[in-house]
Amino acid sequence: MTESMNRLTETVLSFIMPSRCPFCGKRIAYDESECSNCRSFFPKDIKRKALPTGEECFYPFYYESRYKDAMLALKFKGMRYYAVSFAKAMTGCAKRAYGEYHIDMITYVPMSGKKKLLRGYNQSKLLADIIARELSVPCCSTLYKNPKTPEQHKLSKEEREQNVRGAFSLKYSGSLDGKVVLLIDDIITTGNTLSECTRLLRCAGAHPLPLCATGSAGGVPPQSIRAGE
Ligand SMILES: [Zn+2]
Numbered sequence: 001m002t003e004s005m006n007r008l009t010e011t012v013l014s015f016i017m018p019s020r021c022p023f024c025g026k027r028i029a030y031d032e033s034e035c036s037n038c039r040s041f042f043p044k045d046i047k048r049k050a051l052p053t054g055e056e057c058f059y060p061f062y063y064e065s066r067y068k069d070a071m072l073a074l075k076f077k078g079m080r081y082y083a084v085s086f087a088k089a090m091t092g093c094a095k096r097a098y099g100e101y102h103i104d105m106i107t108y109v110p111m112s113g114k115k116k117l118l119r120g121y122n123q124s125k126l127l128a129d130i131i132a133r134e135l136s137v138p139c140c141s142t143l144y145k146n147p148k149t150p151e152q153h154k155l156s157k158e159e160r161e162q163n164v165r166g167a168f169s170l171k172y173s174g175s176l177d178g179k180v181v182l183l184i185d186d187i188i189t190t191g192n193t194l195s196e197c198t199r200l201l202r203c204a205g206a207h208p209l210p211l212c213a214t215g216s217a218g219g220v221p222p223q224s225i226r227a228g229e
Contacts, residue, residue, distance in 0.1 A: 022070040022082040033085040038066070046093045049215050051191040052161070055198055057210035058097035060089040063187055071186065071214050074123050083123060086186075086213040087130035094131065094182060098209050101180050106132040107142040109185040109197055110168065114147065127213060128184040135182075142172040142181070142204075143197055157190065164192040170200045177205035188215040 019028050021035040028035050047059050061067040074082040094103075108128035116122050125141075132139035149167040181201055185194055194210045201208040 019081060022073065022079065022085050023066040033081075033088055042089060046096055047215055048097070049188055049191060051195045051198065051210065053195040053199060055195075055208070055210060057188050057191060057194055057212055057215070058093050059188060059212040059215040060093040061086075061214045063214040063216055067214055074126075075119075075186065078120070080121060080123075080126055083126040084130055087127045088134065090127060090184070090211055090213055091131050091134040094135070094209075094211050097211070098182070101207075101209060103135060103137050103182050103209070104179040105142075105176075106135070106137055106139040106182045106184060107201070108139075108183070109193060110141070110143045110145040112145045112147055112149070124184050124186050127186065131182070131184060131211075137182070140172065140174075142170065142176065143200060144169045144171040160190060160192050164196045167193075168196055168200055170204055172204070175205070176201060179206045181206045181208050183208045183210045185210070185212045186214065188212040 019030050019032065020026065021028050021038055023034055023038040026035045026037075043060065043062075047062065048056050049059075050056055063071065070079075070082050071086070073079040074086070106128050108122070108124040111119075111122040111124070125139075128139045146167055146169055149163065183194065183197055183201065185197075188194060188210075194212075198208040198210060
């Protein structure tokens with residue numbers, strides 16, 4: 001029932017508010033996530049970045065040009081359906097990077113309650129929900145962002161490393177012991193946030209596999225990426 005209602009809502013919405021390609025703005029069918037032209041320009045390779053804790057995070061797009069603009073629109077302009085295109089590319093990236101694993105669960109980097117209230121959604125959860133559907137794996141909330149943690153982008157590199165310790169807590173009633181968990185975030189910059197989240201999941205016995213939508217490329221100063229988050 002809920003599924004058919006969702007489809008009906010999507011169809012009605014596609015008439016009222018036609019979908020646009022997240023990367024060029026061209027009109028697309030409601031069941032498309034981007035236009036075929038932009039899709040043809042998607043990078044063929046996957047990107048990787050080492051986290052401070054030693055794990056590697058994989059992502060399909062550099063945070064630049066059309067991918068940066070689309071990510072900013074997803075985060076700040078309420079363009080939730082842009083998550084579909086990013087999530088599908090991330091699913092392909094996960095299959096290539098982590099193909100040897102049997103993924104038990106998808107989780108995501110949480111947002112503070114206040115920020116989520118202001119924005120209305122957590123874009124990392126939107127991405128995680130779609131990837132979970134694509135991979136037929138459950139998506140679970142496992143982490144909690146502690147309130148009163150200073151914003152990362154307002155701090156120096158050294159302060160960020162200190163600040164991120166204690167910024168999150170584990171909040172999951174089930175067992176994570178032995179579970180392979182795909183950990184989703186929108187943008188990777190220094191990797192401190194993902195490092196802390198992977199550390200918490202590891203402490204609970206899980207095997208975390210970090211995956212992002214976009215990541216820093218040459219010439220993009222990390223400071224500018226999280227600014228305004
Ligand atoms: Zn396009």
